[in-house]
Amino acid sequence: MINWRQKLHFLFGDLTLILVVLGFLILINFLSYRHFVRLDLTENRIYTLSESSRNVVNKLSDPVTIQCFFSKKAPPELAALKQQIADLLEEYRVSGKGKVKVIFSDPADNALLQKRVQVMGIPQVQMNVYEKDQAQITNVYMGVAISYEDRQEILPFVKDAKNLEYDITSAILRLLKNERKRIVFLTGGEEYDLNGPFGTVRKILEPLYDLTAFHPTAVDAIPAGTDLLIVVSPEGIPEKTKHAIDQFVMHGGKIFFLIDRVNIDGGTMTASRRVSNLEDLIASYGVRVTQDLVLDRFNTAINFRTGFTILRVPYAFYPKVVKAGFASDNTIVNRLEALSLPWVTALEVVEKPDVKSTILARSSPYSWLQRGMYNISPAQEFNPPAGELRSYPLIVLLEGKFSSFPHGSTAGDSREQNLGRAKPVLPIRSQKDTKILVMGNARFLADGFIAAPGNADFFLNAVDWFTWGDDLIGIRSKKMLSRPLPILTEKQKRFIKYGNMIGVPLLVVLTGVLRFYLRQRRKNAYLKGKTA
Numbered sequence: 262m263i264n265w266r267q268k269l270h271f272l273f274g275d276l277t278l279i280l281v282v283l284g285f286l287i288l289i290n291f292l293s294y295r296h297f298v299r300l301d302l303t304e305n306r307i308y309t310l311s312e313s314s315r316n317v318v319n320k321l322s323d324p325v326t327i328q329c330f331f332s333k334k335a336p337p338e339l340a341a342l343k344q345q346i347a348d349l350l351e352e353y354r355v356s357g358k359g360k361v362k363v364i365f366s367d368p369a370d371n372a373l374l375q376k377r378v379q380v381m382g383i384p385q386v387q388m389n390v391y392e393k394d395q396a397q398i399t400n401v402y403m404g405v406a407i408s409y410e411d412r413q414e415i416l417p418f419v420k421d422a423k424n425l426e427y428d429i430t431s432a433i434l435r436l437l438k439n440e441r442k443r444i445v446f447l448t449g450g451e452e453y454d455l456n457g458p459f460g461t462v463r464k465i466l467e468p469l470y471d472l473t474a475f476h477p478t479a480v481d482a483i484p485a486g487t488d489l490l491i492v493v494s495p496e497g498i499p500e501k502t503k504h505a506i507d508q509f510v511m512h513g514g515k516i517f518f519l520i521d522r523v524n525i526d527g528g529t530m531t532a533s534r535r536v537s538n539l540e541d542l543i544a545s546y547g548v549r550v551t552q553d554l555v556l557d558r559f560n561t562a563i564n565f566r567t568g569f570t571i572l573r574v575p576y577a578f579y580p581k582v583v584k585a586g587f588a589s590d591n592t593i594v595n596r597l598e599a600l601s602l603p604w605v606t607a608l609e610v611v612e613k614p615d616v617k618s619t620i621l622a623r624s625s626p627y628s629w630l631q632r633g634m635y636n637i638s639p640a641q642e643f644n645p646p647a648g649e650l651r652s653y654p655l656i657v658l659l660e661g662k663f664s665s666f667p668h669g670s671t672a673g674d675s676r677e678q679n680l681g682r683a684k685p686v687l688p689i690r691s692q693k694d695t696k697i698l699v700m701g702n703a704r705f706l707a708d709g710f711i712a713a714p715g716n717a718d719f720f721l722n723a724v725d726w727f728t729w730g731d732d733l734i735g736i737r738s739k740k741m742l743s744r745p746l747p748i749l750t751e752k753q754k755r756f757i758k759y760g761n762m763i764g765v766p767l768l769v770v771l772t773g774v775l776r777f778y779l780r781q782r783r784k785n786a787y788l789k790g791k792t793a
Contacts, residue, residue: 308348309352310349310352310353310356310426311426311430311736313430313731313732313733313734313736314353314356314426314429314430314736315356316732317430317433317434317437317732318353318356318357318360318361318433319356320437321357321360321361321409321433321437323360323409323410324359324360324361324362324409325357325360325361325362325407325408325409325433325436326361326362326363326364326406326407326408326409327350327353327361327362327363327364327405327406327407327429328363328364328365328366328405328406328407328408329346329347329350329363329364329365329366329404329405330366330367330368330378330383330402330403330404330405330406331343331346331365331366331367331401331402331403332367332368332369332400332401332402332403333367333369334369334399334401335388335399335401335403336388336389336399336401339388339401339403342419342421342422345422345425346405346419346422346425347365349422349425349426349429350363351363353429367402368402369400369402378402378404378406381404381406381413381415382415382417383402383404383406383415383417383418384404384417384418385400385401385402386400386401386402386403386418387399387400388400388401403418403419403420404416404417404418404419405419405425405429407429407432407433407436409433409436409437410436412436412439413436414432414433414435414436416428416429416432426736427733427736430733430736431469431733434729434732434733435469441469441470441471442470442471442488442489442728442729443470443471443472443473443484443486443487443488443489444466444470444471444472444473444487444488444489444490444491444724444728445472445473445474445475445483445484445487445489445490445491446472446473446474446475446491446493447474447475447476447477447480447490447491447492447493447495447498447502447506448474448475448476448477448493448494448495449477449493449494449495449496449521449537449703450476450495450496452707453493453494453703453707455472455474458707458708458709459493459706459707459708460708461706461708461711461712461717462706462711462720465717465721466721466724470724470728477495477498477499477502478499478502480501480502480505481501481502481505482505482508482509483505483506483508483509483514487509487514488515488727488728489515489516489517489724489727489728490506490509490514490515490516490517491516491517491519492506492516492517492518492519492520492539493519493703493706494519494520494521494535494537494703495537495538495539496535496536496537496538497536497537497538498537498538498539499538503538503539503542503666506539506542507542507665507666508665510546510663510691510695510697511663511665511689511690511691511692512691512692513691513692513693513694513695514695515695515696515697515727515728516696516697516698517697517698517700517723517727518539518543518550518697518698518699518700519700519702519703519706520537520539520540520543520550520606520699520700520701520702520703521535521604521606521701521702521703521704522534522535522550522551522552522554522606522701523535523552523554523604523606523635525604525637525704530637530638530639531635531637532554532604532635532637533635534552541666542666543699544611545663545664545666546613546616546659546663546666546697546699547610547611547612547613547616547618547657547659547663547697548608548609548610548611548618548657548659548699549608549609549610549611550606550608550699550701551606551607551608551609551701552606552632553606553607553630553631553632554578554604554605554606554630554631554635554637555580555602555605555606555607555624555628555629555630555653555655556577556578556580556628556629556630556631556643556645557577557580557581557624557625557627557628558577558625558627558628558643558645559580559581559582559583559624559625559627559628560575560576560577560578560579560580560581561575561576561579561581561601561603561713562574562575562576563576563579563639565639565640574639575643576639577643578603578604578637579601579602579603579604580601580602580605580624580625580628580655581599581600581601582599582600582601582602582622582623582624582625582655582715583598583599583625584597584598584599585625586622586623586624586625586652587600587621587622588619588620588621588622591619591621591658592722592726592731592734593621593658593719593722593723593726593734594621594622594656594719594722597715597718597719597722598714598715599713599714599715600622600705600713600714600715600716600719601705601710601713601714601715601716602655602700602702602705603702603704603705603710604637604702604704605655605700605701605702605705606701606702607624607630607653607654607655607701608653608654608655608656608657608699608700608701609654610654610657613661613663613664615661615662616659616660616661616662616663617659617660617661618657618658618659619657619658619659619660620654620656620657621656621657621658621698622654622655622656622719623652623653623654623655624652624653624655625652626650626651626652627645627650628645628650628651628652628653629645629646629649629650629651630649630653655700655701655702656698656699656700657698657699657700658696658697658698658699659696659697659698659699660694660695660696660697661694661695662690662691662693662694662695663690663691663695663697664689664690664691665689665690665691696727698723698727705720706720722734
């Protein structure tokens with residue numbers, strides 16, 4: 262039997278172990294309070310402050326105050342959002358090394374603070390709360406104010422944390438540089454109107470940039486102070502506007518050419534050629550926008566009505582660029598996972614002196630072209646021509662000094678000559694290095710397509726890089742990854758099919774037979790030892 266001395270010894274040992282563990286836990290909590298550490302095991306580190314944000318915070322010369330106005334009596338379903346915001350702001354505070362101050366405030370019980378947030382433009386938002394089996398309406402605050410020196414940026418309503426890091430970092434960047442970049446759009450009619458089918462583009466850019474839109478026929482010169490010109494598929498652009506675009510490039514202006522080469526009738530699903538009158542200008546810079554539609558076995562499925570039913574079918578005219586199709590050494594696209602381009606045309610790179618061309622995105626090796634008459638019906642069988650499968654450039658970036666496109670005399674030149682004035686001397690080569698992005702597609706930004714994975718991220722990455730450089734690149738791309746299955750041959754499909762049907766059960770049987778054999782051998786060895 263165990264005497265009282267042994268019982269005391271065991272009790273003392275258990276108590277010592279408990280005290281050691283408790284002391285260890287206290288030490289860990291003390292160190293974690295003094296030194297903020299989190300381990301993020303996700304591939305894209307989506308729960309960690311990006312390098313771009315850390316770089317911006319490290320540039321701070323004076324403190325930044327991030328004040329979060331969040332009601333304590335918010336509905337329970339917002340508890341997770343509040344915790345996500347708190348975790349993100351803690352990352353900013355730690356990365357700021359004393360230069361970032363984070364404050365949480367609830368204006369609900371402070372009349373003076375309520376007036377202050379009202380002046381800031383942070384509203385009370387009405388939300389439903391369910392308590393004691395009754396639905397009630399409560400007013401909550403969910404805004405953020407970022408202050409630097411005597412300037413301030415406001416995020417009036419934070420409905421989720423998905424883009425909060427980008428919003429905060431871009432706000433800090435604007436406060437640091439004390440400027441807003443200006444983007445000018447030249448749009449091609451009602452189909453590309455920023456107040457219509459392209460309204461989502463306006464909504465996501467407007468809080469961050471000063472936007473101006475013109476119809477191409479109303480432009481004699483690109484406005485001064487334009488940081489980026491985006492040409493969105495005009496049709497039959499006049500020569501004076503083409504000349505204005507060329508002179509903008511010659512003076513170092515940065516530009517996107519998003520050119521659709523086909524008109525689409527969504528009712529009849531037919532296509533016809535579209536001519537922008539910019540094709541020769543773009544070719545003179547280094548890219549030829551062909552009229553050949555790209556089809557790809559890596560594509561996006563669409564809903565297709567046939568009779569009384571709606572089918573969801575793969576549609577080869579919606580090529581989907583996957584990870585392998587992006588330029589791995591370019592910061593605009595090297596963290597993207599997917600991009601869907603409806604009715605996109607192939608590009609051809611034309612070598613030009615002092616111009617560097619980079620293919621940012623290309624179709625898969627399982628793509629082909631449709632030339633001449635277009636048949637875009639989803640009901641057809643998409644059978645690629647034998648021996649014509651290959652990859653095609655879809656997005657090209659040009660960097661360097663560009664030569665001016667030769668123009669005939671314009672109306673403005675004629676007036677100068679009639680008045681006896683000397684014709685102004687125009688540059689025949691761009692005065693400094695600049696950048697041009699060319700795509701044979703603009704519809705990927707339409708409201709019906711911009712929500713596709715990667716579409717908005719690519720466009721906004723490109724806009725940020727053209728206007729701010731590398732400061733904001735990499736933040737938007739920290740999202741769930743896309744992992745499409747590879748294209749398999751019929752032989753590979755049969756191997757996988759029969760491997761699952763026969764191979765897996767056979768493996769289980771063989772495992773059972775092997776275990777039975779090993780058990781029998783051990784049993785025989787034991788019995789042999791007993792009889793010896």
